[in-house]
Amino acid sequence: MDIKKIIVSFILICFFSGSNGQTCNVPNIVFKSGEQATYKIYYHWHFVWIESGEVTFSVANCKYHDIPSYYFEGLGHSYAKYDWFYQVRDTFQAYVDTFGFTPLRFARYSNEGSNHVKNDNLFDNLHHKVFCYSGDKDRAYKRDSVTIPACTFDPLSGIYYTRCLNISGLKINDTLPLTLYLDNKIYHIHIKYMGKEVETTQFGNFRCIKFNVSLISGTIFKPGEEMTVWVTDDKNRLPVYIEAPIIIGSVRVELLSFSNLRNAMDAKVK
Secondary structure: OOHHHHHHHHHHHOOOOOOOOOOOOOOOOOOOOOOEEEEEEEEEEOOEEEEEEEEEEEEEEEEEOOEEEEEEEEEEEEOHHHHHHHOEEEEEEEEEEOOOOOEEEEEEEEEEOOEEEEEEEEEEOOOOEEEEEEEEOOEEEEEEEEEOOOOEEOHHHHHHHHHHOOOOOOOOOOEEEEEEEEOOEEEEEEEEEEEEEEEEEOOEEEEEEEEEEEOOOOOOOOOOOEEEEEEEOOOOOOEEEEEEEOOOOEEEEEEEEEEOOOOOOOOEOO
């Protein structure tokens, strides 16, 4: 099992909440500096659920080259009991212009077993380019560039961008596009609105909005598969539960803790 790929795929989709428009600039009334959410990742194999690792997301305000920005961070790790087999310690960082909600920089630092890779990406949104720098401890850094469409997001900026979008007016099975950039490639995925449900969590029952999200086929996902995401039906749009099939087994992700939300947690059923 490749825990790193599971964590990356989770980061790609975990907060997607859909939109009824394609504007790139959205007002933020959803999150604030200091927000943090941690999720536990489970792997299902041969009728056994294995607690594989965790991923934590956090938000801060900052200035990136004097540009008022959001700083987003995602930290993923395998549990210590699996480190003897395959240790994972991954860091994801993103800087996003607070005015236009456009990505400025995205970096990924991967420490997986004996592999240690750094991938740094600088966005030139005016010319629709991303300049990529990647390498590891055994190879010199390689520079490359990728042409991107308008409204392209890295995984972390995509997470928070989609949380801010307006979902009013959506009907069941309405499908919406999202363009993502990761590892020098462009991915076009879709998000399907599936209605509203009450989901049971360790924090109680929550009114949720349910979405199916297309997965990127490759080493762990089959072509055409979808991931199901439940997010709180309130102003926070906070994911509480995720399920995804993989080539061998399945994965589920559960909200473990959260703090410093911008809005009251109104989705909890009293």
